[in-house]
Amino acid sequence: MFLEFFIWGAWFVTLGTFLPQNLNASGFEIANVFSTQSWGAIIAPFIIGLIADRYFNAERILGILHLVGAFLMYQMYSAPNVGVFYPYVLAYMIAYMPTLALANSVSFRQLTNPEKEFSGIRVWGTIGWIVAGLSISFLGWDAEGGIKEGLLRNTFLMSSTASLILGLFSFILPKTPPIKKSVEDKSSISELLGLDAIKLLGDRNYLVFFLSSVLICIPLAFYYQNANLFLSEVGLANPTGKMAIGQVSEAFFLLLLPILFTRIGFKNTIMLGMLAWAVRYLLFAYGNSGELAYMLIIGIALHGICYDFFFVSGQIYTDAKAGEKYKSSAQGLITLATYGVGQLIGFWVAGFISEHYKANPTNDPFWQNVWLVPAGIAAVVLFLFAVFFRDKKIAKG
Incomplete structure (x- = not known):
């Protein structure tokens, strides 16, 4: 590992x-x-x-x-x-x-x-x-x-x-041979890709969560694609080492997540994760490597909340909604939607925004313009999720 x-x-x-x-x-x-x-x-x-x-x-x-x-x-x-x-x-x-x-x-x-x-x-x-x-x-x-x-x-x-x-x-x-499956147990291509679980989208709440998962990957792609370059260009010392704070934060909040999940519920946990994305990019937009360097550090440290509270919570929610029959397929579907389709769109949008502000500079700093876009997207996704998702007890099975 x-x-x-x-x-x-x-x-x-x-x-x-x-x-x-x-x-x-x-x-x-x-x-x-x-x-x-x-x-x-x-x-x-x-x-x-x-x-x-x-x-x-x-x-x-x-x-x-x-x-x-x-x-x-x-x-x-x-x-x-x-x-x-x-x-x-x-x-x-x-x-x-x-x-x-x-x-x-x-x-x-x-x-x-x-x-x-x-x-x-x-x-x-x-x-x-x-x-x-x-x-x-x-x-x-x-x-x-x-x-x-x-x-x-x-x-x-x-x-x-x-x-x-x-x-x-x-x-x-240690030897890890394939698990022998019966003829009836053979996985289809649709099951491997999670398409067997697509009927979960018939549930309005899960559909809202699913679409939110795809959309929130656009701000996530901005972080992967631009964060290190941004921190280097604004002059933050040891940017890659400081970005490791995000992984420390991820490990810490992963331990905290079960407690929070129980106390405030799925919807509030997810919304907290979305809010963290918007706040992180506002901190990046208005922070600097001088007296406001703490804003950049806090933005990096928010990675644990951004990632764990949305994506890990989402995996738990998906597992509970799917029940025994579609557990694997449902996880495959949400992975395909986020790391596949969602981030594919996100990386393209991040590239388009960077090129747009290079070709059409404004009176505001380049990086401020760039980071306000994912902050706005995260805020819109947060609003839509808050309005359309109805929090209710998940019935397993």
Whole structure:
């Protein structure tokens, strides 16, 4: 788990800075590169459901995908321009995104009590992401001088090395063979993609939640695509290391979530998450690296509320609404909607907004204009959810 998320955090956080600063990528080119994550999320169920779950041990395909990833990551390190870089990052994301589910599968199959034991293992993934960010800032790769010297390119070499290590290590993980299924139990493509659970959208409340999930991914994409570049350009010291505060916050609020969920209910928890998105971007819009640097730090620290209170709460809500029959399909549907469709739209919108304000500057600062857009989108989604969602007790089953 440590290596799985170290690999991702070692290059993805600084990607939004690397592309324009070192490869001279435009806003639309940056959006296309970030969109590869969404394409990977859309294609991943086919790889896992149609190949890994049926024919191969999970640990072996995990190893193969990470070895392939190590090669592709090295090609990204060597790419001279965004045109050469793009095919490699697309292939890499198609290879990497399935490993998230495979790593979970290997873990769950070896545990006697996953509900109690898994969180203690998964937290090492968060630690891996944090260590990756702190390492980049410690080595000075994300400092102004390091960026000018092209040192951010080393993040891909670091990630490639970690991927190689994890790829080899995966082959000595406990054997996790495919679960033999009866003819009647074979999963269809529609089930793997979560389409069997589409009938849940007939419930008005779930439809409102589902559409809100897609729309709130637009502000989320702005953070992934622009945050590191923004913090670097406004002059915040050690931006990548400071962004690790968001992962610390995520781990903390994940522990707090069950208590809050019980006390204030699903609707209020979700709305708190949406409100945090709007507040975070207002802090980014009006903060600076000087006397108002605390606004930027608070904006980063809000990541735990933004992510946990909306997305994790949403997974719990989806699980409860689906009942036993559609549990897996429903989680597949919401994942496809958020990481797939929602963020795909979000990355494109973020790229469009950046290009628009570069081509049409106003009297206000560029980044202020950019951050007010996702703040406004989050506020609108919050309003619509508050009006149309009716909070009521969820009947399981």
